[in-house]
Amino acid sequence: MKARMKDGSTGDIKAVWFENGKVRMIDQRKLPLDLVIVEFDDYRDVAEAIKNMTTRGAPCIGASAAYAMCLAGLGGKDLDEGPRS
Numbered sequence: 001m002k003a004r005m006k007d008g009s010t011g012d013i014k015a016v017w018f019e020n021g022k023v024r025m026i027d028q029r030k031l032p033l034d035l036v037i038v039e040f041d042d043y044r045d046v047a048e049a050i051k052n053m054t055t056r057g058a059p060c061i062g063a064s065a066a067y068a069m070c071l072a073g074l075g076g077k078d079l080d081e082g083p084r085s
């Protein structure tokens with residue numbers, strides 16, 4: 001995504017990415033006034049970020065869901081056990 005910095009310059013910035021075992025994403029609810037990066041290390045929290053629209057748009061949602069699956073796999077979670085209550 002394109003971002004305009006406070007100094008007026010523009011550049012590309014990832015909206016969601018995986019770094020150091022965590023999913024990081026721009027909190028899109030804060031845009032355009034603030035650029036806030038949030039991070040998650042639990043796949044269920046990433047699912048909640050999709051639900052509450054922290055991340056928006058089909059490409060970002062798809063990438064977030066894929067990274068959540070990665071977190072679950074790294075944590076040895078059985079995704080067939082169903083949602084947490």
